Amino acid sequence: MTHLLIIGGSDAGISAALRARELDSSVDVTVVVADSFPNYSICGIPFYLSGEVPDWRNLAHRTAAEITATGINLLLNHTAQTIDPDQKSVKVVDRQGQVQWLSYDKLILGTGAVPIQPPIQGLDIPGVFLLHSMEDSFAVHQYLTTHAPKTAVIVGSGYIGLEMADALTHRGIAVTLVGHSPTVMKTVDPNFGQLIAEEMQRHGVEAINSVEIKAIEQIGKDLAVSGSGGFHKTADMVLVAVGVKPLTSLASSAGLKIGMRGAFQVNRQMETNVPDIYAAGDCVETWHRLLNQYTYLPLGTTAHKQGRIAGENAVGGNQEFAGTLGTQVVKVFDLAIARTGLRDTEATSAGFNPVTFEFATWDRKVYYPGAHKLHFRITGDKENGQLLGVQIVGHYQGEVAKRIDIFATALFHNMKVDELNQLDLSYTPPFSSPWDPVQMSAQAWVKQQILSVH
Amino acid sequence: MTHLLIIGGSDAGISAALRARELDSSVDVTVVVADSFPNYSICGIPFYLSGEVPDWRNLAHRTAAEITATGINLLLNHTAQTIDPDQKSVKVVDRQGQVQWLSYDKLILGTGAVPIQPPIQGLDIPGVFLLHSMEDSFAVHQYLTTHAPKTAVIVGSGYIGLEMADALTHRGIAVTLVGHSPTVMKTVDPNFGQLIAEEMQRHGVEAINSVEIKAIEQIGKDLAVSGSGGFHKTADMVLVAVGVKPLTSLASSAGLKIGMRGAFQVNRQMETNVPDIYAAGDCVETWHRLLNQYTYLPLGTTAHKQGRIAGENAVGGNQEFAGTLGTQVVKVFDLAIARTGLRDTEATSAGFNPVTFEFATWDRKVYYPGAHKLHFRITGDKENGQLLGVQIVGHYQGEVAKRIDIFATALFHNMKVDELNQLDLSYTPPFSSPWDPVQMSAQAWVKQQILSVH
Numbered sequence: 001m002t003h004l005l006i007i008g009g010s011d012a013g014i015s016a017a018l019r020a021r022e023l024d025s026s027v028d029v030t031v032v033v034a035d036s037f038p039n040y041s042i043c044g045i046p047f048y049l050s051g052e053v054p055d056w057r058n059l060a061h062r063t064a065a066e067i068t069a070t071g072i073n074l075l076l077n078h079t080a081q082t083i084d085p086d087q088k089s090v091k092v093v094d095r096q097g098q099v100q101w102l103s104y105d106k107l108i109l110g111t112g113a114v115p116i117q118p119p120i121q122g123l124d125i126p127g128v129f130l131l132h133s134m135e136d137s138f139a140v141h142q143y144l145t146t147h148a149p150k151t152a153v154i155v156g157s158g159y160i161g162l163e164m165a166d167a168l169t170h171r172g173i174a175v176t177l178v179g180h181s182p183t184v185m186k187t188v189d190p191n192f193g194q195l196i197a198e199e200m201q202r203h204g205v206e207a208i209n210s211v212e213i214k215a216i217e218q219i220g221k222d223l224a225v226s227g228s229g230g231f232h233k234t235a236d237m238v239l240v241a242v243g244v245k246p247l248t249s250l251a252s253s254a255g256l257k258i259g260m261r262g263a264f265q266v267n268r269q270m271e272t273n274v275p276d277i278y279a280a281g282d283c284v285e286t287w288h289r290l291l292n293q294y295t296y297l298p299l300g301t302t303a304h305k306q307g308r309i310a311g312e313n314a315v316g317g318n319q320e321f322a323g324t325l326g327t328q329v330v331k332v333f334d335l336a337i338a339r340t341g342l343r344d345t346e347a348t349s350a351g352f353n354p355v356t357f358e359f360a361t362w363d364r365k366v367y368y369p370g371a372h373k374l375h376f377r378i379t380g381d382k383e384n385g386q387l388l389g390v391q392i393v394g395h396y397q398g399e400v401a402k403r404i405d406i407f408a409t410a411l412f413h414n415m416k417v418d419e420l421n422q423l424d425l426s427y428t429p430p431f432s433s434p435w436d437p438v439q440m441s442a443q444a445w446v447k448q449q450i451l452s453v454h
Numbered sequence: 455m456t457h458l459l460i461i462g463g464s465d466a467g468i469s470a471a472l473r474a475r476e477l478d479s480s481v482d483v484t485v486v487v488a489d490s491f492p493n494y495s496i497c498g499i500p501f502y503l504s505g506e507v508p509d510w511r512n513l514a515h516r517t518a519a520e521i522t523a524t525g526i527n528l529l530l531n532h533t534a535q536t537i538d539p540d541q542k543s544v545k546v547v548d549r550q551g552q553v554q555w556l557s558y559d560k561l562i563l564g565t566g567a568v569p570i571q572p573p574i575q576g577l578d579i580p581g582v583f584l585l586h587s588m589e590d591s592f593a594v595h596q597y598l599t600t601h602a603p604k605t606a607v608i609v610g611s612g613y614i615g616l617e618m619a620d621a622l623t624h625r626g627i628a629v630t631l632v633g634h635s636p637t638v639m640k641t642v643d644p645n646f647g648q649l650i651a652e653e654m655q656r657h658g659v660e661a662i663n664s665v666e667i668k669a670i671e672q673i674g675k676d677l678a679v680s681g682s683g684g685f686h687k688t689a690d691m692v693l694v695a696v697g698v699k700p701l702t703s704l705a706s707s708a709g710l711k712i713g714m715r716g717a718f719q720v721n722r723q724m725e726t727n728v729p730d731i732y733a734a735g736d737c738v739e740t741w742h743r744l745l746n747q748y749t750y751l752p753l754g755t756t757a758h759k760q761g762r763i764a765g766e767n768a769v770g771g772n773q774e775f776a777g778t779l780g781t782q783v784v785k786v787f788d789l790a791i792a793r794t795g796l797r798d799t800e801a802t803s804a805g806f807n808p809v810t811f812e813f814a815t816w817d818r819k820v821y822y823p824g825a826h827k828l829h830f831r832i833t834g835d836k837e838n839g840q841l842l843g844v845q846i847v848g849h850y851q852g853e854v855a856k857r858i859d860i861f862a863t864a865l866f867h868n869m870k871v872d873e874l875n876q877l878d879l880s881y882t883p884p885f886s887s888p889w890d891p892v893q894m895s896a897q898a899w900v901k902q903q904i905l906s907v908h
Binding site for chain 2: 011022041043044047052053058059061289299300301302303304305308322323324325326327328329330331336338340365366367368369396397399401402403404405406408409410412413421422423424425426427428429430431432434435436438447
């Protein structure tokens with residue numbers, strides 16, 4: 001019997017376990033989980049903390065019972081400390097310090113990522129939180145319910161910061177969002193950051209850019225947050241969300257190579273450099289389909305895909321990860337913000353000759369009730385017309401998420417911008433126009449190119 | 455100066471005119487329009503008649519003024535009667551019977567389609583309507599406002615019939631929908647027809663299947679509708695919507711060949727068999743990308759694409775129509791119903807070896823407020839796993855329309871069902887799951903295939 005040992009019970013680890021058992025029910029699969037919450041939707045934490053999801057248990061993609069019912073063994077509240085690749089064994093320890101060694105034929109690492117702790121004084125003061133795991137979110141939830149904060153400072157204007165600004169506003173908390181970048185959500189172009197900032201303002205969130213937070217101090221009952229440029233703000237709570245880094249402390253014992261941004265180096269079969277050890281998810285570097293190289297882009301969707309491939313290959317398969325396009329969507333108040341592929345700077349660094357054109361149109365026929373504007377930024381190569389990337393901002397009921405996916409599917413197939421007009425997309429006035437906005441924005445990009453050449 | 459003459463001022467004709475002028479502003483373009491309403495969104499008529507679009511003028515894709523501002527000449531209220539291909543001239547007549555001959559260097563026919571008049575006695579009785587043009591819709595609108603009907607029978611359970619059932623219900627009219635097929639909307643599989651019928655019922659529409667309507671009689675103030683199987687129903691108005699047929703009366707004078715279902719025969723450059731005469735839109739047969747042959751599939755999206763290609767080629771271009779996939783979506787009450795590609799019977803007749811699997815899941819993470827079930831029917835080839843077609847039914851806010859478009863884009867590129875799992879689609883709990891329902895349904899199809907082989 002093959003023993004498959006998996007370290008990590010989040011998206012990558014559980015996907016690997018399920019896929020392995022699905023393909024070969026004779027395999028013995030054990031998943032080592034650091035806490036009591038295997039297979040939780042950590043992307044759902046903001047909606048638990050907002051109150052929109054009253055019961056945290058509903059955040060489980062699957063319950064522990066559902067997982068074990070498939071024949072997977074779960075070892076909860078255990079952390080892996082060392083890998084002995086010669087003995088093919090992993091040392092794990094429980095919360096009481098009890099040690100055991102688990103042997104494996106195949107090992108999959110899905111250790112995930114941890115929040116970056118920025119160099120800010122006072123991160124350990126009560127009322128200051130970093131948010132990543134279910135246990136982090138319980139701590140925040142308890143603070144929200146017992147202290148009933150009226151004001152909050154959120155440090156970090158990336159998508160977690162934005163989602164939490166929405167979530168805390170939903171609870172009636174007055175939020176100040178502070179970021180170091182010149183516009184919020186620096187993963188989209190500044191014009192779109194501005195649209196998002198306006199949406200924040202409409203909902204009462206104070207968004208402050210270009211500030212580096214230096215310190216948090218407890219002054220009486222207040223938390224005093226200070227930063228560059230004379231920034232100073234007091235609040236009842238502080239959330240810090242400035243990104244994550246891969247958790248790869250197991251690397252040294254096993255001789256695992258480290259690649260981009262400190263993540264495990266893997267090939268597209270999700271194999272590490274050490275025989276019979278695979279890795280997947282937020283702890284690994286990720287193949288980018290357009291950049292044609294590895295990058296670090298931790299996303300739940302990618303973790304599921306890579307975990308599934310690692311699980312399949314660990315039981316004898318030969319699947320290859322097709323690569324990320326960095327497709328993402330986030331909902332902030334009434335806006336959906338989505339992107340896929342490359343922006344100008346990224347495309348340029350990858351050797352493309354990009355040009356980006358912005359275009360706005362309606363999500364449905366404008367005569368149909370409830371029409372909203374969609375804003376597109378299309379990036380294409382000005383030499384060969386290849387589609388390189390797309391950003392969309394629009395109303396959350398404007399099918400923004402699945403429109404970015406049409407572009408993502410086109411990017412997967414290396415389509416030219418102009419070729420999007422050949423796609424047979426659906427139309428009825430409540431949902432689109434005879435040329436979908438996807439195609440109208442492509443036409444606008446092409447027309448702009450023709451004009452700029454003449 | 456090149457003279458481009460276009461017969462027909464709806465989607466195909468205006469698209470052709472705009473494209474020709476966009477590419478070559480030296481071309482003299484004249485569009486002959488049968489009524490006073492060029493470039494109207496006839497797909498929007500149900501929403502005008504429902505009252506959701508109060509002003510019919512808003513149904514214009516563009517106003518006549520916007521069209522003429524691009525340098526296009528509009529000849530309104532003129533009908534083409536004869537083409538003389540030797541003289542390169544077209545005889546047109548206005549509503550007063552005044553005749554003139556218009557010469558052309560290039561001619562594009564976008565004559566569209568007309569409603570099929572089924573063999574039903576009494577179609578000419580006041581209160582009985584066929585619905586296709588703006589003028590038809592004015593007649594219906596006037597009847598609705600002056601006669602205030604309380605009950606209506608709609609003959610035909612295709613998508614126009616369904617949209618009009620929704621529209622008239624929206625006005626407070628009690629609707630009976632009668633179709634000859636065994637389930638409503640025979641363009642989707644019967645299981646989905648059943649879901650749609652249940653939605654009709656929830657909104658008070660009586661849907662009756664498998665009935666052939668024979669006669670409509672005026673009995674006092676009532677219209678008595680009778681049909682096969684003893685069907686009998688009285689109502690205050692009757693709408694007949696049993697499909698359309700291409701309008702090709704110009705064919706014989708010009709020696710134009712007729713192809714599928716009586717439509718003009720064209721190649722993929724939208725050229726007819728007669729030199730310098732192109733045709734596009736609802737009056738032509740259409741290349742099907744998966745069937746690999748011509749079919750008759752009149753859709754506004756296709757008319758726009760074909761018109762654009764005809765316009766480009768008429769001024770010296772060499773574009774080729776990439777083919778239809780029959781992608782369609784319709785909103786009926788709270789449901790969106792969409793399809794792309796082939797169903798079992800169609801795929802079998804085209805030489806594929808199809809199998810269809812039905813799967814339901816949530817449009818977003820189920821914990822997020824407002825989650826609704828989406829129903830998928832995936833058709834793939836059981837030999838090589840190629841994706842052949844998809845049908846989706848779900849809540850109108852479940853991004854059904856753009857989810858079918860992800861499949862349509864995949865079909866365009868001949869993807870295998872299993873390969874959909876490689877697509878980097880967007881995710882956030884309010885809009886999707888880490889595997890989008892598009893991918894979950896693909897996985898379900900693949901798993902079913904594996905099970906059925908063992």
